[in-house]
Amino acid sequence: MSGPAPLTWVAFGSATGEFGADAAGPYDRALREGRGQLLLYDVASGAPVDVIPVWRFAARADQHERALLARGDGPLLDLGCGPGRMVQASMSSGRPALGVDLSRAACEIAVAKGIPVLRRSLFESLPGEGRWATVLLLDGNIGIGGDPLRLLNRVVALLAPGGTVIVEGDPDVTADVAFTAVLADDKGLSGPTFRWARVGALALRRHAHRAGLRLTREWSADGRTFCEYARPTT
Secondary structure, eight states: OOOOOBOOOOOOOOOOTTTTOOTTTTTHHHHTTTTTEEEEETTTTTTTEEEEEEEHHHOOOOOHHHHHGOOOOOOOOEETTTTTTTHHHHHHHTTTTEESSSOHHHHHHHHHTTTEEESSSSOOTTTTTOEEEEEEEOOGGGGGOOOOOHHEEEEEEEEEEEEEEEEEEEESSEEEEEEEEEEETTTTTBOOOOOEEEOEEEEEOOOHHHOOOOOEEEEEEETEEEEEEEEEOO
16 A cells, blocks of 8 residues: 655745645545545655544534433534534534634635634634633644644633633644644645644643643544543632
């Protein structure tokens, strides 16, 4: 079996973008064309470090993902929501929800289905800051921006006192690495670089503690690892 195709680098230099921000990049193309997956590469080594399951982002929430919605009540905010499967599932269960994503294709697909999403960086001003009951960081989105502590501090600012964040950790529970990344399709065509991180459950405990979050539960389902943290009430 042959390995991944050689990359055709489109952008070098400093990584200032975010995952999915390039409307002409491989992620948006994959969503629009219904492709199954992309590869995430570490630019420094040129090696693929993760598979991005675009097919799952575009599908409906599965039973394990729907179970996450029973972990609390009140309004839910999905950061890096993609085409909005978790927002749709939350609203179907009677729970108000909003998604945030930078991908133009993802947001257009969601809006076409009547799913409320904002095309915006999660580090920009968002509705309901400090009042969300639950924040989701699924599908490796703890890696957004390449700085897990900064991201978790942002989550704390979004959560209501006593609110919770559910994070999907890296399959390697010891992973804790930030790097410059690029996405590529099966033809080796890539887009602009961006900062990313891989964070497993053990490392996530340290970052969350520094952000002032309290661990409430860790569990695995269908080969995926989930961690729930709460913002203190005082």
